[in-house]
Amino acid sequence: MGILMLPSTRWRIAIIAFLAALLLSASEVSRLPDWSVAQLYLYWIVRLCIEGIMFAGMLELCILNHWLARNRWAAVVAAAFASFVPFALAITALDIVIGIPELGMNTFGGTGPAAHGSRLSAFLLELGYLVDNHLVLCALMGLPLLWSWDLNRRTQLEPDSPQSLRSSAEPLDNISKPINGYLARLTPPITVPLIRAEAQEHYVKLVTA
Numbered sequence: 001m002g003i004l005m006l007p008s009t010r011w012r013i014a015i016i017a018f019l020a021a022l023l024l025s026a027s028e029v030s031r032l033p034d035w036s037v038a039q040l041y042l043y044w045i046v047r048l049c050i051e052g053i054m055f056a057g058m059l060e061l062c063i064l065n066h067w068l069a070r071n072r073w074a075a076v077v078a079a080a081f082a083s084f085v086p087f088a089l090a091i092t093a094l095d096i097v098i099g100i101p102e103l104g105m106n107t108f109g110g111t112g113p114a115a116h117g118s119r120l121s122a123f124l125l126e127l128g129y130l131v132d133n134h135l136v137l138c139a140l141m142g143l144p145l146l147w148s149w150d151l152n153r154r155t156q157l158e159p160d161s162p163q164s165l166r167s168s169a170e171p172l173d174n175i176s177k178p179i180n181g182y183l184a185r186l187t188p189p190i191t192v193p194l195i196r197a198e199a200q201e202h203y204v205k206l207v208t209a
Contacts, residue, residue: 010056012144017052020137021045032100043098048137050090054083055138059145072146080138088130092123 025044035043059079062068068075183190183206190208198205 009144013052013056013141016141016144017048017137018045020140021048024048047091047094050094051083051087051134051137052141054087054090055079055141058083059142063145076138076142076145080135080142083138084131084134085127087134088123088127091130092126 021044022041025041028040028044059075062075062078062082065075068078183194190206193209195207195209198207
């Protein structure tokens with residue numbers, strides 16, 4: 001079973017994308033002559049939101065894979081590369097719609113095979129221009145998942161799986177091992193030291209700290 005991201009992890013990814021957008025906006029030295037500072041900030045916020053949504057979506061899909069679910073770094077790397085081409089296509093379309101000149105646009109012309117070749121070359125040039133920015137930003141956005149991975153594994157495992165029972169029993173350091181399995185199966189599980197167990201007819205009374 002895969003491990004889904006917690007809502008808090010998604011929010012952290014969104015916050016990192018937003019802060020990165022503000023940083024890129026503040027450090028932008030060239031903008032279209034008719035653009036205001038507010039338009040520049042809005043452009044980068046929209047652009048980084050698109051990137052964050054695509055990366056987070058691919059990351060959700062990657063960690064549903066059994067192997068990637070056990071290799072958190074591999075999941076982040078796979079999501080970064082899987083989201084790269086869709087992100088580049090979306091950003092290229094966004095730039096064309098709002099009138100930002102794309103790399104290699106001046107090579108377009110005609111309708112023959114040469115024109116199609118120049119369009120492909122322009123897009124490949126755009127991929128090369130975006131790849132370093134995309135990978136660095138994905139590495140930053142992947143940090144919340146890498147930090148909270150162990151917590152996500154404990155909260156998302158199936159209740160009856162052996163891994164879940166072991167994880168639930170881990171905090172019970174002061175409880176003897178023979179009853180760990182029983183205490184871990186209670187709902188909710190006992191996570192504090194057990195003082196004594198009392199027999200009451202058909203029931204067992206557990207007294208904890």
